[in-house]
Amino acid sequence: MRPGSSSISAKLTWMNVVVSATVLVLATLAFFSWDVISFRRDLVHNLESSAQIVGTNSVSALLFDDQQSAATTLQALRNSPDVVSAALVTTDGTTFAEYERGANVAPAPVRALDPGTNDQSWISGRHVLLAHRIIFQGKPVGTVYIAAELTETGSRARQYLEIAIGVLLICMAAGLLIGSAARRLVARPIVALAETARQVSRERDYAVRAASHPDNDEIAVLIDSFNEMLGQIQERDTALNRAREQLEARVQERTAALRAANRELEAFSYTVAHDLRGPLDAVQGMVYILEGIEGENRVAERVEILEQLRQATRTMASLIDDLLNLSRASTAALKRQKVDMTAIVTGIAEGLRRGEPERRVEFMIAQVPEIEADEGLVRVALDNLVRNAWKYSSRHETSCIEFGAINRRGEIIYYVRDDGAGFDPKLNDQLFQPFHRLHSRSEFPGTGIGLATVQRILARHGGQIWAEGAVEKGATFWFTLKSGATAAA
Amino acid sequence: MRERGAQRAFLLLAIFAAVSMMTLLDATAQKPTRDDVQAAYLYNFGKFVRWPGDPSRRPMLVCVAGEDPFAETLRKLVEGEQIDGRPLEVRNLDRPDGVSDCSILFIGAEQRDREDSFLSAAAGKPILTVSDSPDFLDRGGMIQFVLVEDHVRFEVNLDECNRHRVGLSSELLKVAAAVTAKSAGGTR
Numbered sequence: 001m002r003p004g005s006s007s008i009s010a011k012l013t014w015m016n017v018v019v020s021a022t023v024l025v026l027a028t029l030a031f032f033s034w035d036v037i038s039f040r041r042d043l044v045h046n047l048e049s050s051a052q053i054v055g056t057n058s059v060s061a062l063l064f065d066d067q068q069s070a071a072t073t074l075q076a077l078r079n080s081p082d083v084v085s086a087a088l089v090t091t092d093g094t095t096f097a098e099y100e101r102g103a104n105v106a107p108a109p110v111r112a113l114d115p116g117t118n119d120q121s122w123i124s125g126r127h128v129l130l131a132h133r134i135i136f137q138g139k140p141v142g143t144v145y146i147a148a149e150l151t152e153t154g155s156r157a158r159q160y161l162e163i164a165i166g167v168l169l170i171c172m173a174a175g176l177l178i179g180s181a182a183r184r185l186v187a188r189p190i191v192a193l194a195e196t197a198r199q200v201s202r203e204r205d206y207a208v209r210a211a212s213h214p215d216n217d218e219i220a221v222l223i224d225s226f227n228e229m230l231g232q233i234q235e236r237d238t239a240l241n242r243a244r245e246q247l248e249a250r251v252q253e254r255t256a257a258l259r260a261a262n263r264e265l266e267a268f269s270y271t272v273a274h275d276l277r278g279p280l281d282a283v284q285g286m287v288y289i290l291e292g293i294e295g296e297n298r299v300a301e302r303v304e305i306l307e308q309l310r311q312a313t314r315t316m317a318s319l320i321d322d323l324l325n326l327s328r329a330s331t332a333a334l335k336r337q338k339v340d341m342t343a344i345v346t347g348i349a350e351g352l353r354r355g356e357p358e359r360r361v362e363f364m365i366a367q368v369p370e371i372e373a374d375e376g377l378v379r380v381a382l383d384n385l386v387r388n389a390w391k392y393s394s395r396h397e398t399s400c401i402e403f404g405a406i407n408r409r410g411e412i413i414y415y416v417r418d419d420g421a422g423f424d425p426k427l428n429d430q431l432f433q434p435f436h437r438l439h440s441r442s443e444f445p446g447t448g449i450g451l452a453t454v455q456r457i458l459a460r461h462g463g464q465i466w467a468e469g470a471v472e473k474g475a476t477f478w479f480t481l482k483s484g485a486t487a488a489a
Numbered sequence: 490m491r492e493r494g495a496q497r498a499f500l501l502l503a504i505f506a507a508v509s510m511m512t513l514l515d516a517t518a519q520k521p522t523r524d525d526v527q528a529a530y531l532y533n534f535g536k537f538v539r540w541p542g543d544p545s546r547r548p549m550l551v552c553v554a555g556e557d558p559f560a561e562t563l564r565k566l567v568e569g570e571q572i573d574g575r576p577l578e579v580r581n582l583d584r585p586d587g588v589s590d591c592s593i594l595f596i597g598a599e600q601r602d603r604e605d606s607f608l609s610a611a612a613g614k615p616i617l618t619v620s621d622s623p624d625f626l627d628r629g630g631m632i633q634f635v636l637v638e639d640h641v642r643f644e645v646n647l648d649e650c651n652r653h654r655v656g657l658s659s660e661l662l663k664v665a666a667a668v669t670a671k672s673a674g675g676t677r
Contacts, residue, residue: 057660059660060533060537060658060660060661060663060664061663061664063529063530063533063536063664064530064533064642064643064661064664065526065640065641066642066663066664069663069664136536137536137572137573
């Protein structure tokens with residue numbers, strides 16, 4: 001048995017032994033004291049009886065002066081082992097007969113009885129002297145003296161000691177047996193619990209459990225609490241591991257996203273540079289041509305080139321404006337105020353119609369409730385959407401552009417619809433990426449930044465945008481906005 | 490010096506004589522006579538004997554045959570004494586015909602010649618007969634005083650006692666010098 005695990009059971013065993021030994025010693029002392037007292041009392045009582053018998057049997061001997069008979073009567077005391085000596089004394093005080101146990105035993109001391117008493121005893125230490133006045137026919141005949149020694153007290157003490165030692169040994173054996181039972185009942189569960197605790201702290205294995213205790217005592221409560229604690233620790237451990245795994249996954253996800261964003265940014269920069277380079281090359285080429293055109297007669301030629309030059313710079317300016325819008329959509333602080341989208345769309349439509357009065361386009365603008373949003377950004381977004389609709393329906397003789405809102409399960413969804421060129425639904429996911437154009441520039445002019453800007457603005461307002469469309473069947477742009485709420489970029 | 494030694498010797502002798510005298514006087518004063526002892530025994534017999542019938546409330550009559558001075562000794566001894574609540578009375582019997590009321594009859598050795606007549610008178614009656622004459626038991630007596638080593642002892646004829654319905658206590662028989670009992674088949 002290991003010293004660590006043996007301690008509780010050893011303590012229990014020792015406790016048993018010490019308690020039983022103490023109880024035994026105290027009980028033995030009590031019984032021995034009681035025995036000595038009762039033994040003395042019984043001895044005196046027996047001596048009194050003996051004295052009375054001797055006295056009664058000695059009456060005739062005393063009356064008829066038969067010392068031999070008296071001595072014979074006294075000899076009967078031989079059967080009382082405690083009696084050391086005895087004497088028969090006549091009324092005038094002379095010793096009539098004597099008895100001594102051995103040759104070297106002193107004769108019984110004769111002491112005068114107190115007047116008026118017939119029986120008296122003197123006890124000093126182990127010696128008892130008993131006197132009995134013999135009365136016959138109402139008259140004193142003589143006195144019996146019996147001297148006794150409490151020799152049996154010593155032997156009785158020895159017997160008691162032997163019994164006590166025997167019982168003590170039995171008690172110790174019983175204590176060991178009970179100790180093993182106690183070990184099974186008390187110590188073993190605790191030792192097992194300690195072993196489990198050691199295993200848990202050594203191996204950090206929170207899945208182990210202490211064996212449950214059949215009894216419904218404090219040990220059972222301890223074991224149950226310990227197991228419960230282990231369960232909680234295990235749960236927390238699992239949760240911690242899961243959180244760490246999630247965190248790692250998220251970090252990987254974010255890293256991938258960042259990498260993608262980086263790549264996108266590089267592509268974006270490249271595209272911006274490339275798209276700016278195009279008109280700039282045109283400007284340089286035309287300036288070169290202008291230098292080569294001399295003479296008054298080539299004014300018309302020069303004017304045309306200058307017009308082309310202006311066109312190229314306008315394209316550049318519009319590209320730069322769009323980039324600025326995109327940047328502003330991403331970074332500008334939101335200034336929320338009441339915005340009437342119907343009024344804005346109506347304004348845009350009027351502007352477009354004024355710019356190209358020859359086009360036959362029908363605007364169907366529904367009245368939508370006012371919202372709380374950044375008016376400038378919302379205007380940019382709506383401008384992009386309506387202008388897109390205007391632009392992509394330019395190839396059709398007549399067209400219809402709608403603006404409105406529907407209420408789907410409490411959420412208001414706005415839409416801008418046209419019946420123009422539409423798009424291939426397979427390319428839907430490229431629609432909102434900057435510089436990704438679904439149509440060639442020669443087909444429809446544009447920078448390819450507009451829808452990206454719209455998406456950014458709506459995202460900043462906590463909203464979304466998606467599109468439905470088919471080639472030559474028009475397109476519908478659905479979008480949502482969170483009125484009043486500030487959303488992250 | 491010589492005169493002094495003689496004086497000392499005389500003094501020692503005188504002291505010795507005085508001590509001896511005192512011892513002798515003491516002995517004569519203390520030592521009871523045989524009559525005294527026999528009187529005391531006689532009185533004590535009364536305590537160990539059971540008579541038939543219910544003799545209580547009557548005085549216990551102790552009779553002494555003839556003009557025996559022993560009667561006077563006895564009378565002095567039992568003066569005012571009682572046995573089992575019965576007062577004792579000592580009576581001198583001149584003639585045997587007065588024995589009927591006696592509980593104890595003492596026939597002294599001096600009355601040897603009248604012993605037979607007294608025993609005949611007491612025959613068949615519950616009377617404890619006592620004597621100090623030799624061979625009294627052989628002649629039909631019940632208790633006879635004897636001298637053993639200068640001590641007064643007594644012998645008992647238990648058959649006579651039983652025949653006359655005089656019950657003797659075993660305590661008494663215990664201290665008897667001898668007990669004759671043919672029926673019991675032994676002598677002690």
